Structures are given as structure tokens and as C-alpha cells.
Amino acid sequence: MTRRLALFVGGAAVAGIAGVMAFGAPSRAQQAGPAVADSIASTYLAASDTADLRGPRQPIFFRHDLHAGQFKMQCQYCHYSVNVSPEPGIPSVETCMGCHAIVAGSDSGGRAEIRKLRQAWSEKKPIEWVRVHFLPRHVHFPHQVHVGAMGPNACATCHGDVSRMPQVFKVNNVNNMGWCISCHVERQVTRDCTACHY
């Protein structure tokens, strides 16, 4: 068995933004994904407007449509472990601050949201995002395998075109087993129960 043996190195510098930037082969997932009817391409939305948007309201109105859409940031920049782990990885507050220590926002709505982020950083409180996609705990979905096998469209296949979503919502009923099976049938890959259930 190969083990990645870690060390407890006291006082080592915490991985900065440079470390995080090392991730990510280019992905065109966001451009190529199917259009989502409810997405709003406007950049002038403030937190107060989110009540009309689909998807759960988040503690900070993080705009996937700006970051992934307009700025064309790769998914892996923030979801850093999606290539190597079953878990995609949710960016640490430090990752956000890598840019937002400098980038303060261009309109009052955006500035207000970024202030929340900076406050969390200075108070050393992680942000409690409301989860949009989740599977029941008797299902194991290895992200790293799917991202590898499905190529550029991998993310959008399940998550939809988040690059056009001001607020992320669930496009596909991913916690319904039929969603998984139909894809596995189509691609003629395993349909063994213990592929996911154990």
C-alpha cells in the first residue's frame, strides 16, 4: 500500500495563493455547458436581489457567474482537490482573500459582500455555505475519477452551467439514483451496486 506520509512540521508557512494556483488544467466546461434558462447574466445584482433567484440563499452572495463566467476562472482554481480526491474541495477563506485582499469590488453591492468576506477573515471564522448538491451518505461519488473520465464537460454534466448562475441552484436531481444510472447506461460503464454503495 502506498502511503503519503505527512510530517507535523511546526511553524511551517501555510500554503499561500501560489500553492493553490498550481492546480488545474484548462477547462472549457463553463463555455460548453448547456444554457440554463434561469441564469441571469447581469452583473448588477446585489444581495438584496437574491430572493428572486433560484437556489438557496448563501451567507455571502458569491457570484459564480462573475468568477467562472465573466472572469473565466477555472473550476479547479477554487475546487482544488477535484482531480485527486473524491471530494471536490471547497475553497478556504484564505483562497478568497488571495484576490480579495486587493480586489474590493466595483459596485456597492459587490463591495458589501466582499466586506463580509474580509470580516470573516479578520474574525477567523470560516464561512458556512449552504450546501446545494449532496448525496445521501450511503453513496460514494469519487469526483476525481469522473473528472478524469468525462473530460472538459465533466463539471457541467451534473452541476449545470454555473458560469451563468448568479446564485447556484440544483439543475439536475443528482441525489436520485436514476440520474447516475442513466449516464452509466449511456456510457456503458459499471452498474454494479458496490461501485457506489458501501
Added chain:
Amino acid sequence: MADEGPTQTLDRRKFLTVLGVTGGGAVALSGCSTSKVEKLVPYLVQSEDQVPGVPTWYASTCTECAGGCGVHVKTREGRAIKLEGNPDHPVNRGKLCSRGQASLQGLYNPGRIKSPMLRSGDSFAEISWDDAIARLATEVNKAAGRVAVLSGAGPGTFSDLLADWTSAAGGTMVRWEPIGHEPIRAASRAVFGIDEVPSHNFADARYIVSFGADFLDGWLSPMEDQRGFAASHGFDGDSARFVSFSPRRDLTGLNADEWHAVAPGSEALVALAMANVIGGAGAAGGSLSAYTPEAVAAQAGIPAASIVRVARAFAAARPSLAVAGGAGNQTRGAVELATAVHILNSVAGNVGRTVLFGSGPTLGDGYEGLARLMGAMDANQVGLLLVHDANPVYALPKSAGFAQRLAKVPFKVCTSLYLDETAAACDLLLPNHHALERWDDARPRPGVVGLMQPVMEPVFQTRHTGDVLLQASQKAGGALARFSAPSYETHLKDAWRSRATGDFDTFWIEALARGGIYPDASADGGSAAATASAPAAGTPALTAALPAFDGDGEFVLAPYPHPFLHDGRGSNRPWLLENPDPVTKLTWHSWIELSTATAERLDIRRGEIVRLISPHGELEAPAFPYPGLHDDVIAAPLGFGHTQYGQFAKDRGTNPLDLVGPPGNATFIPYVSTRVRLEKTGRFKELATTEGNPRQLGRGIAEAMPLDAARRGLTVRQAYIEAGHGKHEINTELEMEAIQGWRDETIEARKLGNYATEHPAWGMAIDLSRCTGCSACVTACYAENNIPTVGEDDVIRGREMTWIRIERYWEDPAPAAHGALDEAGGEHAAEGVTHGHPEARFIPMLCQHCENAPCEPVCPVYAAYHTADGLNGQVYNRCVGTRYCSNNCPYKVRYFNWYKYNERSWPEPLHLQLNPDVTVRGRGVMEKCTFCVQRIRGAQHQARVENRALRDGEFTTACAQACPSDAIVFGDMRDPDSRVAQIRSNPRGYHVLEDTNVRPAVTYLAKVLHPAEA
């Protein structure tokens, strides 16, 4: 945390708060509802060595016994979830016993002291660390030189610091381990003039004789000794013979090819008689002349001819090995016994070959040191007592009077992690970090230094005792002011600087990654022998006689260390309480063993509560008639009867030490020194046993064959036929025809869908000639697969959930093994392979992943089905709990969740140990061994990401990984080069209940019986 120093750098880990999906907790099958709000809480600062969803491993050192095994700690999202052996470490080479694995339940134990406490009246009040340290400093100054320290910590930098600190504070430190090995050390002094306990090379020994040494139950270096024993006694073309002389057959004794129930205390005489036979009466300076086999035979109660025969075979096999000195045989004559065995080894030429000096364990001060300390306490010479890593109030016989003397000390400080009996009697509690939370090192023996590093943020508000000492020193000033290291971590590094070759930082990082510094495992064995000297035996004055016993009861009481609970320190860990004692198969409560003949004579039934009375006390416990016991002996396990020590240990069973007299002037605790009277109470208790029928009843479950047949490469069936005991024909021609048709149809049916393409076929091989029944695999399975412990009541109802269990069967000496003996006639005729006593057979029983699995077709919802890669799958979320599968399983390896074990088996913070890769099953779900499918899928995913094929041995199941005897091998049977495929073709291979034609994927290799020499 307000403290400075080592924990400061842990800050980033504080924010490890976890992703919802992996964030631990007893999470049951939660259905598919999406209505509830779940939170995703990312790291504030991403730790560079933690990737969510991927385990991070840290190298460390096990501190559960003095063996000092290297461990790898598996952490997920910042919490330790499993301990496995470090494959590079020379002591354990990747293996780990149950006690070592259960260290995790010490870390997450609900009975841990959560913060510093100060006595207020009859209870304790929480205080801050600043106040606690200030108080310690004040009290140390107040005691003004009358400071004493009692430490159970093994040798290492911390022990050195503690000793220095104690002498600077003007006091004395006593290093004491309850089950020490002082008698052996005293004997080494007497015979060889070396103040040392030797280490033993079991692997090279061709003939092993044990005089009660429990080297498979956790004696000197349990992992090393068990590995060596499996190498020599396991069958690999040949096997060493193992003979045991002991009043009780412990797990070690059950692995013996021949057992002699000698009278308690007569072992030394037998050893000397053997030396007499080998070396002649003139050996060892002529002092052996009195110990003729005939004279000894009468005292020991065994035939003289047996002594002569074993002695001759022992001398003829070179090298051989004799060992002595288990606590369960520790009479007042323990030093004489160890001396006799040293002489025996010396006469047989084993010293320097299998008995090695120069590499033995480093010992403490023995009971002698503790007795001195107690004398000082008695004389009011101790103003402050600091107890570190020891629980003398429990581990000493009550008659020794430690508690009374402790009460005389004005101020008592305890650094115990748990509120044990000693801590409860102290004034100031300064809970230490667990070994997995702290910086430390250990020197288990010369040439091996193990390192420990914190693998996670401390679970509670505890603090490293090293830091506490350093901080208190600064507050106290005076002579203590010289302890000025800013933290224990710095102190440890400074202590290591002299070991560095080249740049220290590089050296330190390498040493941490390796888990310490030690010789390469590959060079081990040979090197140990090379460095050991072969000292010549002196001529000690021999005065071996039957030792004295207190009282005038009918029976000699033999308390023995429980294989898992040891001296009682394991009793707060549910894994160790529920994993059945390998010998009696009892769980969760104490018991009293008496021989089956005695039980019959006194009409005492299994489970009948009996009262034992000695001059020092009395106790009650249920009786367990046991065939492996001398008729004059009553045995009882240590480890039960705690009055404190957390919810799992407290008020559980009774402690046989209550009956034992004070050690007096002895340099060790003579556990076996009391005679007891037995009274019936007429009451009964249902035993919490996991044993079904103790006999195989001809079912051929745990098979065995004689050594000769195994050497000639016969199969089990051929060996039976040759011995004139043809088993009934398995699958007659007519049956085969029917089976074949059915099989063809099954194969046809499996050409669809998933089954159409080539897949691995996962399988397992278990070598019963190597398996000792130690049950490390069982604990590993509990840890890996989130198996709930159900508790005493539910074990009584037969609802334990253990996916792999060790079955222990009694077998009368096999006729096949007897054959040759009967022909030889004479003494041997009466003596089977186990001297007429039933032979014990151990067999690990787990889901056999049958190809024609009977459980599968009866499941109405397809929860039990066969995967394309040969697993007998169990889909928890499909299961509706009809239990048809369990009823149809011939091996009884399916387990049903009768209750919400998921909610009650892991009281906080034990739930942090759960493996996030395995579903925690809820009530109403059937579960069973999955061949660790999460490991299979994990390895497949990794191979997929790296775009390569799986390699044999790249991963294995938790049981195979843990097995200290290397008896279990797992892999792809379809790959002809895999280890498992090769082992499966061994002629000793058979399947359990083969005639049911279920075609199991688990192949057992028959045990090999080593008959008595002609």
C-alpha cells in the same frame, strides 16, 4: 488555547472544520431527503498536508506497551481514524495488535479528563491551566525537597526530563511498570552477570519450550515474538515444535503442540530436570544432580518419561529456545524459574543464538523501587507525589496498602488522561495529551528510537506534561529555573541534536517521516543476533523448590493478564471489551476459570457464581469450566473490577488482585502466591460469550493434518483417507453432474451487463498453521468498518456485530496424529499431541464470498447479490431487514442491526473515530464483511486516475493488513502471479463446508499438527 509553545502552530488545524459529507459523526443511513439544510464549512486556511477526502498518514510510535512498535496513523480531515503498523519498523514490520489499534479509543475516550481539575471536598472543580501550573509550582516549593515522582512512562526524552526535574526539585523518581520483568533480570544477573532481560529469536528456533511465558498474549515484545513464532511454527515445508509446561493454557499454551499441566510453581524444577537430562548431572557446576526427571516428575505431576523425551528433542533441535516468565505464572519462585530456564538455554547452547543479550527491553525500577517509595510515603517523607502514567491504586493488590499510604501524602498530583483510581485519590489533575496529540519519543530497546508527533488538534483542553513541567519550573524558580526550554517540543529537538548527522532540520524531517531512527527492517533478525554476545553461564546457587503460597485454601489462585485489557489499562475501550478473550471467548465481564474435572467434582456449572475466599479478601464471579487448567488451580483475568476509569470500565466485574497478599520484600509482584477457598452461591449469571458449539462435530471447519502428511504434500482429504478415517465422499459423481449443469447455467447468466467483461476475482487465503488466534484482525475490522460494539446484554442475546470472528474449537487429539504414536507404544501411547488434553483450533471466520452464495437468491429486494469482481455484495440502502439471507448462510457471518447501535455505540467523542469511507449502518439493516470494498474501490479509483492497472499487494483488507502472523493474504485470484492465487494452490488448502458446494472465495490452509517425537 491560551498557552504558548507547541500548540501554537496548531492554530491552522483548529479551523479544520469539515466538509459536510465527510464531517464525522455517527451518521446513519439518512435516506434521500433533500429537505434539510446542510452546511459546507471550508477551512479558514487550507492545511497543506490535508486534502479533503484523502487520508493523510503520520508516522508515530505506539505507547500501549513497552514493545515500542512503529505505527502509521491514518487521519481524515484532521482527525485520526485508524492505526496501522509501520512496515519499515524492525519491531512490528507493519503489524499491530489489538491493544495498539485500540489506542484510538484511548484518544477519543469519553472518560478522559477534559481540563485541569483541583480537588474541592469530595469532588473536583475545573480550573484554568494558568492556575493549575501556578498551584503546581507553589506546591513543589512548599514540599521543599520532599517531592516524589512515580512514573510508568517508558524510557525516552520525557523520562529523562522527568528524572532531571525530580532531582532538581530535590526528590526521587521511581519508574514502575506493574507487569515488569524483574525476575528475568534478576536471573540474568545471577546466571550471566548481566543486568538485562534478553530478547528472543523465535523465528530461528526449531524447538520451543515455554514455562508459562505468555509471548503470544503480550509478553516482552508481542508483535516481534508473534511474528517470529509464526515464522518458525507455521508450516513452510517444516515447522518447529512447541511444548508448554504450565498450570494454565493461555493463548500461548493453546498454540502449543503439547501441553503439560504442571503443578503451580513446579516449572523451575521441570526446566532443571531438562537441563539435567541434556547436560548430565555435572552440568552447571554439578548443581543439577538433585533435579532428576524422576524426582521432579512427582512434584510436577507429569510423567518423567515426558521430561526426558522433550529434553532430548530440545537438545537435538538446534537452535532451540526455552522461555519463562509470564505474570500468570509469577509465583514467589519466579526468579528461580527464570534462572532455571537461563541454565537450560545455556546447556542447550541457545544463548547468543535464540536468547540474545544486548537488544533486550529497557526496564524500570521494579516493585523494589515502588516499595521504597511506599516506605517513604508511610514515614511522611513525601510532601508532594506526582503520578505520571501509572495507576498503582488499581494495579497493586489492595493488601499492598498503596491507597492508605497515598492518603498520607499532603499533596498529590496526577497527569493521567483518564479519571482512574489513582487520579480520583489525587488533589490536582493535570491531564496529559494522548500519545497521538503530543511530541515525544521512546527508546524501547538499544538501537531503536521511536518518535511521536501530534497527528491532530487535542480533543480536550489537555496539556503535554513536559510543557507543564517546564512552565511550572519557570514559575517555581530556584533550582528548577534551569529548565528554561520554551516548550517540550524544543526540548525534544535539542535532545535529538546529538543524533543528527549533517543538517539537523533535514535529519529531523526524515526521522519524523520514518517514525524514528532504527536499523532497516530488512537487516533485522540477522543483525540482532550479530550484535548479541553469548555470555557464559556462571554457577548460581540453585535452591529451586516448590514456592510457598499464602493461606490454606484448596486451590492456588492464578490471576493472569487479560490478552487485551492487560493489567486493566485496556478496560475503558469498548473494542477490547467486546473482542472476545481468545481463550474463553468471554466478553465484557470477569470470570473464574476452574478445570473441567474440578467443576464436575464440585458440581459447578458454567455461569454459576462462585465465591473465592483468601486470607486477604473475597470476590464473586461466574465460573467458566476450562479444560486447559491444572485441577488444583483457579485462574481469573486481571483488568476488571475498576471502581473508576470511565463509563466502560467502572464497576465491571471483579478484580482477582483483591485476593492476593502483599508482595512483601519481593522485587516483583508474585501474582500467583495465594491459596483460595471456593464457595458456591447457588446463583447464576448468563455468560456474555460469543462461542457457539465448542466442538466441530465432524463438520470439518478448522481442519488439521499431521506434519508428515503436510511434508509429503497431501491434501486434507488424502491425509484423512491415509489415516483410515475417510470422510464421506464430497460430491459424488451424480451430484457433480447436477452441480455442473447448474453451474453452467450460472456462468451463462453472468455473461450479461457488468459481468460480460473481464474482472478481478477477489479472494483470500488464511493459513491456519500461522494463525495463533490473537484477534488483531477482529479489532482491525472494527476500526476499518465502523462496526458498533453492542455491549454485554446484547452479546448475551447473540447480537454482536463482529464481521470477522475467531472461532475456537476443542478437538480431541486427532486419530491421524495419534496413529504413529500408538504404534510406538510405551509412554507415547497415552500421550497425544497435547498430552491427552483437547487440542485448540483457531479459525478466523468471515463472509466467504461464495460463488454460489445461498444468501443471494433468497433476498427479496436484491440487497445481497454477486458483484462481477466476485464479491458477495450487500447494499445497505436496499436492505429491508427480512434476515432471510442470514438464515440461509451456512457460515453465520451476516449480522443484523437490531437496535440503533449507530446512535449508542459511539458516545462522544468516540464518534470521531468513524471511517468516513464506510456507511454507518442504521437499525434494521443486515451487514457483513465486504472484503473491505471501500479499499478495493479506493485503490481502483487511484489506479484509474494514474491510468494504470492495479498491482498485486498494492492494497489489502484491514484484517490481512493487521495480522501479526501474516496468516491472511488477500488479492486477485484470477491473476496467476498474485500471492493469493499461489497460496490457494497449496495442497493444504480446503474450503469450510465444502460439501455444500457454495464455492467460497476464502481458502483455508489446514493447520499442521506436530506429533510427539518417537
